[in-house]
Amino acid sequence: MSTADRKVKEKEQLKTLILDSARKLFVEKGVAQTTIRSIAQHIDYSVGTVYVYFKDKNAILNELHTQGFAQLSSFFEVPRHVEDPMERLIAMGRLYIKFALENPDMYELMFTLKAPMDVLSAADEEEWKEGTNAFAFLKSTVEQCISQQHFKGHQPEPLTFMIWSLVHGMCSLHISNRTTGVRLQNAEHIVAAGFEEFVTILKKE
Amino acid sequence: MSTADRKVKEKEQLKTLILDSARKLFVEKGVAQTTIRSIAQHIDYSVGTVYVYFKDKNAILNELHTQGFAQLSSFFEVPRHVEDPMERLIAMGRLYIKFALENPDMYELMFTLKAPMDVLSAADEEEWKEGTNAFAFLKSTVEQCISQQHFKGHQPEPLTFMIWSLVHGMCSLHISNRTTGVRLQNAEHIVAAGFEEFVTILKKE
DNA sequence: TGTTTTTTTGAACAATGTTCATTTTATTTG
DNA sequence: CAAATAAAATGAACATTGTTCAAAAAAACA
Numbered sequence: 001m002s003t004a005d006r007k008v009k010e011k012e013q014l015k016t017l018i019l020d021s022a023r024k025l026f027v028e029k030g031v032a033q034t035t036i037r038s039i040a041q042h043i044d045y046s047v048g049t050v051y052v053y054f055k056d057k058n059a060i061l062n063e064l065h066t067q068g069f070a071q072l073s074s075f076f077e078v079p080r081h082v083e084d085p086m087e088r089l090i091a092m093g094r095l096y097i098k099f100a101l102e103n104p105d106m107y108e109l110m111f112t113l114k115a116p117m118d119v120l121s122a123a124d125e126e127e128w129k130e131g132t133n134a135f136a137f138l139k140s141t142v143e144q145c146i147s148q149q150h151f152k153g154h155q156p157e158p159l160t161f162m163i164w165s166l167v168h169g170m171c172s173l174h175i176s177n178r179t180t181g182v183r184l185q186n187a188e189h190i191v192a193a194g195f196e197e198f199v200t201i202l203k204k205e
Numbered sequence: 206m207s208t209a210d211r212k213v214k215e216k217e218q219l220k221t222l223i224l225d226s227a228r229k230l231f232v233e234k235g236v237a238q239t240t241i242r243s244i245a246q247h248i249d250y251s252v253g254t255v256y257v258y259f260k261d262k263n264a265i266l267n268e269l270h271t272q273g274f275a276q277l278s279s280f281f282e283v284p285r286h287v288e289d290p291m292e293r294l295i296a297m298g299r300l301y302i303k304f305a306l307e308n309p310d311m312y313e314l315m316f317t318l319k320a321p322m323d324v325l326s327a328a329d330e331e332e333w334k335e336g337t338n339a340f341a342f343l344k345s346t347v348e349q350c351i352s353q354q355h356f357k358g359h360q361p362e363p364l365t366f367m368i369w370s371l372v373h374g375m376c377s378l379h380i381s382n383r384t385t386g387v388r389l390q391n392a393e394h395i396v397a398a399g400f401e402e403f404v405t406i407l408k409k410e
Numbered sequence: 411t412g413t414t415t416t417t418t419t420g421a422a423c424a425a426t427g428t429t430c431a432t433t434t435t436a437t438t439t440g
Numbered sequence: 441c442a443a444a445t446a447a448a449a450t451g452a453a454c455a456t457t458g459t460t461c462a463a464a465a466a467a468a469c470a
Contacts, residue, residue: 003437007447035426046450048429057427112317117382128386135387153405157390158398161378162371165399169374170367177322181333182340185362193363194370200358201406208468212416241458251419253460262458 015053017043022060023067027105031061031113058115065116068106069130075099076137085144090199092138093167097191100171108175111168138164150205170194220258222248227265228272232310236266236318263320270321273311274335280304281342290349295404297343298372302396305376313380316373343369355410375399 021042025034036057040047054060075098079091100107109116120126139160145151151159170191173179179187186193226247230239241262245252259265280303284296305312314321325331344365350356356364375396378384384392391398 007436011448036428037426047427048450049448051428052448111383112377112381114381117386120386121382127388131383131387154402155398158395159402161384161389161395162375162399162402165374165378166367166371167374168378169370169372172317172377173366173370173373176317176319177326178316178336179366181322181325182336183332184366190363190366193360194367197359197364197367201410204409205406212468240456242456252458253419254417256459257417 011053014045014049018050018053019060019063019067023064023106026064026109027103030105031109058118061109061113062116062119064106065109066130068103068110069134071103071106072096072099072110073130073134076134080137085141085148086150086202089141089145089163090202092141093163093195093198096167097171097195100175101191104175107171112172112176135160135164145205152205166198167195216258219250219254223255223258224265224268224272228269228311231269231314232308235310236314263323266314266318267321267324269311270314271335273308273315274339276308276311277301277304277315278335278339281339285342290346290353291355291407291410294346294350294368295407297346298368298400298403301372302376302400305373305380306396309380312376317377317381340365340369350410357410371403372400 018039021039022034025038025042029038036050037047039060040050054063075095076092079088079095082088082091117128120128139156142151142160142163143156146154146156174187174191179190184190223244226244227239230243230247234243241255242252244265245255259268280300281297284293284300287293287296322333325333344361347356347365347368348361351359351361379392379396384395389395
């Protein structure tokens with residue numbers, strides 16, 4: 001089935017083309033400002049074609065959402081091999097921040113936009129695979145820290161959530177312009193500086 | 206000037222009426238789903254009237270944004286009188302969480318929506334008064350903790366930002382459905398539980 | 411009461427997501 | 441190779457949004 005195979009491949013290519021343009025435009029102009037028409041125009045296809053390959057705009061966001069997590073996951077390849085769990089935890093935090101600040105629009109799509117999560121709340125069997133995996137990895141690191149006598153008197157899951165939230169919160173506030181708004185002494189470096197405060201606390205744990 | 210005075214009052218009343226409807230609808234349906242038309246219909250005025258009282262939809266959001274901070278500020282009246290700064294810090298955290306979880310849509314408008322901050326980034330002289338004040342109060346509490354020998358080896362401003370981020374991050378992730386998405390053991394109580402982990406850490410500081 | 415000022419109106423516009431009957435292109439078949 | 445069939449692409453059309461503005465209605469004033 002040569003022709004059929006090629007057709008499948010061509011379809012995938014066009015789908016990828018749409019996704020790539022969507023990501024490009026969306027990173028350039030933001031989610032709301034990126035219209036289906038602009039995506040279509042960018043790849044020299046008509047509006048209708050986009051709707052042949054994606055159910056609606058949300059479907060595109062969902063795929064990009066997944067792609068974003070693949071990218072974040074690749075960021076975590078390095079610390080995955082750090083032996084000491086406490087060191088790994090710190091390395092992961094630094095990389096998480098690096099990712100968020102280098103890809104603010106992608107980060108927003110991944111962690112603050114409601115849209116990609118609506119699928120989950122609708123169908124209960126549905127799972128947010130990427131998120132669950134990433135969280136599980138973080139949690140296992142925290143558990144390893146605990147088994148090495150760190151974090152005495154703490155519960156793994158809430159503690160993991162707290163640590164994730166700490167880093168996410170700083171990135172989120174910074175990306176949504178709340179750090180400049182609040183007139184910090186140096187808003188540019190506040191996220192890194194804030195994380196170092198946490199590291200100072202960790203060193204005692 | 207009886208008539209003129211009354212006119213001023215009437216104008217204010219209508220403005221308040223618009224804002225109240227806007228907030229109601231917006232809390233019920235969300236920001237994006239609340240249309241100017243629905244606001245107008247709700248108060249039995251025409252679309253055009255809304256635009257007489259507010260430049261655009263963003264102007265409405267901005268006023269609600271300010272209102273939200275007044276509300277949060279009133280939440281903080283109680284811990285304001287707690288003597289011990291460390292206890293005050295903890296009480297503030299609990300109340301912040303309470304506010305966020307009780308008013309998730311308002312919270313989103315206040316801390317994650319980009320729109321209300323766009324005014325600031327445009328005009329540099331402009332200041333985000335409410336945010337600056339709230340942050341200053343938190344920071345002064347942290348500084349008092351430091352002056353009582355807590356938080357040794359820490360810098361006030363980054364530390365304050367880190368603490369704010371920690372609490373904000375938990376609320377933000379929960380409100381944007383990331384906690385249910387990640388399959389936590391009990392998503393409902395994870396924010397409170399996460400904060401208790403932080404309290405445990407604070408007790409050692 | 412007639413005039414002026416203020417307030418309200420809602421039709422109209424542009425931009426957006428989305429649909430679908432039609433057209434174009436590609437593939438298969440006789 | 442030509443006709444028939446299937447697949448893919450099209451873009452006009454619709455509904456819904458934020459927004460504007462000339463006209464109408466209401467209120468205030470003289």
